[in-house]
Each structure stands twice: as C-alpha cells, then as structure tokens.
Amino acid sequence: MYYPGLKGVIAVQTSLSNIDGEKGMLTYRGIEIERLVEKYSFEEVAYFLLYREFPNEEMKVRFKEKLINYRPIPNYIVGILELMPKEMPLMDVLRTIISSFNLPEKDGIYEAAERLISVFPTIIAYRYRQLKNLPVIPPNSSLDHVNNFVYMLTGNINSTHAQILESYLILTMEHGLNASTFAARVTISTESDLISAITSALGTMKGPLHGGAPSGVIALLEEIKTEDAICEVIHKKLENKERIMGFGHRVYKTTDPRALALKNTIMKMDELPDWIDLAVKTEIETIEILKQVKPDHKLYTNVEYYAAAIMKTLSLDESLFTAIFSSSRIVGWCAHAIEQQNNNTLFRPNAMYIGN
Ligand SMILES: CC(C)(COP(=O)(O)OP(=O)(O)OC[C@H]1O[C@@H](n2cnc3c(N)ncnc32)[C@H](O)[C@@H]1OP(=O)(O)O)[C@@H](O)C(=O)NCCC(=O)NCCS
Structure with a gap:
C-alpha cells in the first residue's frame, strides 16, 4: 500500500x-x-x-x-x-x-x-x-x-x-x-x-x-476594520473562493480546543483591546456564514486565530x-x-x- x-x-x-x-x-x-x-x-x-x-x-x-x-x-x-x-x-x-x-x-x-x-x-x-x-x-x-x-x-x-x-x-x-x-x-x-x-x-x-503565521488573520481583521463590515468581507472572500484565515483544521472538526482556551485567557484581561472585541464578533459571525455557505464542512476557529490576537496584544513582531x-x-x-x-x-x- x-x-x-x-x-x-x-x-x-x-x-x-x-x-x-x-x-x-x-x-x-x-x-x-x-x-x-x-x-x-x-x-x-x-x-x-x-x-x-x-x-x-x-x-x-x-x-x-x-x-x-x-x-x-x-x-x-x-x-x-x-x-x-x-x-x-x-x-x-x-x-x-x-x-x-x-x-x-x-x-x-x-x-x-x-x-x-x-x-x-x-x-x-x-x-x-x-x-x-x-x-x-x-x-x-x-x-x-x-x-x-x-x-x-x-x-x-x-x-x-x-x-x-x-x-x-x-x-x-x-x-x-x-x-x-x-x-x-x-x-x-x-x-x-x-x-x-x-x-x-x-x-x-x-x-x-507547518510553522504558519498569524499574518493572514491579522490581515483579515485589518480588512474588516469595523463590526458592520464583517458579513460583507466574509461573503466576498467566499464568493472569490478565498479561504478565511484562522478557520478550519485538518484534524479538528469543531473549535480547536487551543483556540477556545486562548480565547478564555484573553477574555480574562481587565481591559480588552478593541481589536479583541472585533476578533470575537468576527468569529461568531463567520462561523454562522460558513455553516450556510459550506454546510458539508465543519469549519471553526483554529489556534492561529487567537495566536494572532496574542501577537497583536503583546505588540510582538510577526517575524x-x-x-x-x-x-x-x-x-x-x-x-x-x-x-x-x-x-x-x-x-x-x-x-x-x-x-x-
Ligand atoms: C487548515 C486547512 C488547510 C485544513 O484544511 P483541510 O481539512 O485539509 O480541508 P481542505 O483543504 O480539504 O478543504 C475542505 C473544504 O473546506 C473548505 N475550507 C477549508 N478551510 C476553509 C477556510 N478557512 N475558509 C473557507 N473554506 C475552507 C475548502 O474550500 C474545501 O471546500 P470545497 O470542498 O467546497 O472546495 C484549511 O482549513 C485552511 O486552509 N484554513 C485556512 C488557513 C489557516 O487558518 N491555517 C492555519 C491552520 S492551524
């Protein structure tokens, strides 16, 4: 074989x-x-x-x-x-x-x-x-x-x-x-x-x-910029057959447990940066859109989605x-x-x- x-x-x-x-x-x-x-x-x-x-x-x-x-x-x-x-x-x-x-x-x-x-x-x-x-x-x-x-x-x-x-x-x-x-x-x-x-x-x-980079997720959220643009940006990307960065995983067919645990840690911060708020709202809306547009695939956030949040919160270089x-x-x-x-x-x- x-x-x-x-x-x-x-x-x-x-x-x-x-x-x-x-x-x-x-x-x-x-x-x-x-x-x-x-x-x-x-x-x-x-x-x-x-x-x-x-x-x-x-x-x-x-x-x-x-x-x-x-x-x-x-x-x-x-x-x-x-x-x-x-x-x-x-x-x-x-x-x-x-x-x-x-x-x-x-x-x-x-x-x-x-x-x-x-x-x-x-x-x-x-x-x-x-x-x-x-x-x-x-x-x-x-x-x-x-x-x-x-x-x-x-x-x-x-x-x-x-x-x-x-x-x-x-x-x-x-x-x-x-x-x-x-x-x-x-x-x-x-x-x-x-x-x-x-x-x-x-x-x-x-x-x-393998090593990946959160840059795709950062670029996505920078493109969305404000909450009211989430739906339009995600739909446009899917129509153009683009992948939504930070979503989907070869092994996980539900939310990547690492993404969930990272999100929980971030949410405990005393002051949440605006960027995190946008990331959370984008996650919720995108999952719903993916369920409608790609009903046969189970697409949820992967670890890179919230790793991007970590890099951004800590102001660390993508490099x-x-x-x-x-x-x-x-x-x-x-x-x-x-x-x-x-x-x-x-x-x-x-x-x-x-x-x-
Ligand atoms: C991670 C990844 C490569 C895993 O893919 P996979 O399980 O091998 O799935 P496939 O590449 O075979 O794709 C299966 C289907 O789901 C779709 N799909 C998978 N991830 C998608 C995403 N992020 N956005 C939109 N559609 C996606 C594919 O288009 C394909 O649909 P189709 O059959 O209608 O063409 C894939 O989900 C992806 O490219 N995600 C975006 C990049 C990313 O976040 N990478 C970090 C991973 S930790």
Missing part, C-alpha cells in the same frame, strides 16, 4: 498527547489542556511532559533553578550570533545556533533537553533586539520562564502579557506526530543526539505548511511568530525524542519505484 505523506499511517505509540478532532479535545499525558493551562505553569507542564509526573515542591524548585541557570547564551554562541548576516531569517538563525551547541553526551538527554528549553527564549530575544538595534537584555533570574521571556523581548515586566503568552506556550507545547515532531523522532531513531533531533525539527518547523511557537514546541520535541530513545525502532519506510 502507498500512503502519500504517510497520511493515516500510525507510525509510533505515544503517551504524550491525544487529539480527538470530533470532540475538540486535546490531552497531555491524559490531562485536558484546559486544566493544564488553568492550574499549571510553563515549568510544571514542561516537567510533566518530560518526566511523566508533576513535580513535587522540591523537584519544582530544583527544575526552576536549573532552567534559570541555563538561560545565558554561552560566549562562543554569542560570537556566532554576532557573525550571522542581518538578513538571515530568524528560524534559520535558530536552526544554526542550536546545531552549534556543544552539549556533552555524557550528561544525558534530560539534561540536554532542560538546557535547550531554557536557553531558547534567550536566543530569540537576543537576535530580535540585535536586529532592531535595541540593547540586548540579559535574563533576569528573579523572573520565571515566561515573565523573563517577555522581559528579554520587550524590556518590560508585564504579568498580564506574560500570563497570556504562558497560556499560548502551554497550549502549543505538544500536538502528536506533527511534521517537526516526526522529524525529531526520525533523527533520534538513528541513535543520533538531541541537538541533531531539535535541529531537524527546527528545519521542518520553518516551512509555511517572531514561528520562533515563539518553536520555543514551546521544543518541549514536545524533547519529550518525543526521549520517548523514541526509550523504545527505539529505526524509521525506515519503503519507497515504491515507479520507473523513470
């Missing part, structure tokens, strides 16, 4: 996550993401994915301390960063920098995972500020992982923004055998190392069919989007690499020769 793109083929067994596209459900190690995002921090969920259990108080303190200690970028890596051409895209920079890390193999895969998860935001923020000709902000060891990320990017400590970003990062940490996770597992299955697996994953994440997404998904990549290593079979599918 031939399955292009391995569509429908079950290639691994995993305990890391489960997606029910019909019910709109996503669990990490058996726990609904809504609960994880409500009750746990980035550090706790990352620990849970890596180590199979939630940390007790002592483990939590130790894990947090490690993540703080590993934040600074080693000097030799700073040297490489400084040498990279300014026009080099951020994802290319991240892929190159991660592959340059010298992590002693004797320290083991867990230690390597913690180091990479910890230093990743520092590299993003360093490069971002370097390109904007802004002074680079060193990590602040009094802040937790996400507050420190926001601080290194913007220079401000803003707990509301950190809370919103933390929700996004937790909700996108893990999503089954997506292309980048598969790439990481294939690499580690050759008994290669974690650096190589994460480098493969980053190269895969870079592609527009950061895939990198920030990778800063959470790196946890899933590491957890999958560990799972693969613990029960390894080399990936080696066959190709069907069709003549030349």
Whole structure:
C-alpha cells in the first residue's frame, strides 16, 4: 500500500498527547489542556511532559533553578550570533545556533533537553533586539520562564502579557506526530543526539505548511476594520473562493480546543483591546456564514486565530511568530525524542519505484 505523506499511517505509540478532532479535545499525558493551562505553569507542564509526573515542591524548585541557570547564551554562541548576516531569517538563525551547541553526551538527554528549553527564549530575544538595534537584555533570574521571556523581548515586566503568552506556550507545547515532531523522532531513531533531533525539527518547523503565521488573520481583521463590515468581507472572500484565515483544521472538526482556551485567557484581561472585541464578533459571525455557505464542512476557529490576537496584544513582531511557537514546541520535541530513545525502532519506510 502507498500512503502519500504517510497520511493515516500510525507510525509510533505515544503517551504524550491525544487529539480527538470530533470532540475538540486535546490531552497531555491524559490531562485536558484546559486544566493544564488553568492550574499549571510553563515549568510544571514542561516537567510533566518530560518526566511523566508533576513535580513535587522540591523537584519544582530544583527544575526552576536549573532552567534559570541555563538561560545565558554561552560566549562562543554569542560570537556566532554576532557573525550571522542581518538578513538571515530568524528560524534559520535558530536552526544554526542550536546545531552549534556543544552539549556533552555524557550528561544525558534530560539534561540536554532542560538546557535547550531554557536557553531558547534567550536566543530569540537576543537576535530580535540585535536586529532592531535595541540593547540586548540579559535574563533576569528573579523572573520565571515566561515573565523573563517577555522581559528579554520587550524590556518590560508585564504579568498580564506574560500570563497570556504562558497560556499560548502551554497550549502549543505538544500536538502528536506533527511534521517537526516526526522529524525529531526520525533523527533520534538513528541513535543520533538531541541537538541533531531539535535541529531537524527546527528545519521542518520553518516551512509555511507547518510553522504558519498569524499574518493572514491579522490581515483579515485589518480588512474588516469595523463590526458592520464583517458579513460583507466574509461573503466576498467566499464568493472569490478565498479561504478565511484562522478557520478550519485538518484534524479538528469543531473549535480547536487551543483556540477556545486562548480565547478564555484573553477574555480574562481587565481591559480588552478593541481589536479583541472585533476578533470575537468576527468569529461568531463567520462561523454562522460558513455553516450556510459550506454546510458539508465543519469549519471553526483554529489556534492561529487567537495566536494572532496574542501577537497583536503583546505588540510582538510577526517575524517572531514561528520562533515563539518553536520555543514551546521544543518541549514536545524533547519529550518525543526521549520517548523514541526509550523504545527505539529505526524509521525506515519503503519507497515504491515507479520507473523513470
Ligand atoms: C487548515 C486547512 C488547510 C485544513 O484544511 P483541510 O481539512 O485539509 O480541508 P481542505 O483543504 O480539504 O478543504 C475542505 C473544504 O473546506 C473548505 N475550507 C477549508 N478551510 C476553509 C477556510 N478557512 N475558509 C473557507 N473554506 C475552507 C475548502 O474550500 C474545501 O471546500 P470545497 O470542498 O467546497 O472546495 C484549511 O482549513 C485552511 O486552509 N484554513 C485556512 C488557513 C489557516 O487558518 N491555517 C492555519 C491552520 S492551524
């Protein structure tokens, strides 16, 4: 049998996550993401994915301390960063920098995972500020992982923004055998190392069919501008056979649970920006229109719809989007690499020769 793109083929067994596209459900190690995002921090969920259990108080303190200690970028890596051409895209920079890390193999895969998860935001923020000709902000060891990320990017400590970003990062940490996770597992299955697996994953994440960008959603809402234009703009797009960005998903046939959870986090903000109000109204109206125009397809909002809201609320550059997404998904990549290593079979599918 031939399955292009391995569509429908079950290639691994995993305990890391489960997606029910019909019910709109996503669990990490058996726990609904809504609960994880409500009750746990980035550090706790990352620990849970890596180590199979939630940390007790002592483990939590130790894990947090490690993540703080590993934040600074080693000097030799700073040297490489400084040498990279300014026009080099951020994802290319991240892929190159991660592959340059010298992590002693004797320290083991867990230690390597913690180091990479910890230093990743520092590299993003360093490069971002370097390109904007802004002074680079060193990590602040009094802040937790996400507050420190926001601080290194913007220079401000803003707990509301950190809370919103933390929700996004937790909700996108893990999503089954997506292309980048598969790439990481294939690499580690050759008994290669974690650096190589994460480098493969980053190269895969870079592609527009995977890493995506919220720019389409931002453009849509900018075109709509005011509530009374929603109906007209959406109908016009559908008549022109255009896709409505931020709607529809290959797996989810109802609202993407990550979009719903992100929306809930955003709605808890004390002051909602006007932009969010327009996004919510557009969502409601568009779903109704899609039900009428495309009754055979179940089209609801996907995670990118509200990811766009996050980027806009935090005034973050679009150029950061895939990198920030990778800063959470790196946890899933590491957890999958560990799972693969613990029960390894080399990936080696066959190709069907069709003549030349
Ligand atoms: C995400 C996506 C690629 C998944 O698509 P899919 O499940 O493979 O569905 P298909 O591309 O086979 O489309 C099936 C039908 O639904 C329609 N459809 C799917 N998404 C649509 C959207 N966002 N707007 C309008 N129609 C859409 C298609 O036009 C097609 O209709 P047709 O059979 O009448 O031609 C698709 O929904 C899409 O392009 N969405 C917009 C881009 C986006 O938000 N991407 C981020 C994903 S996280």
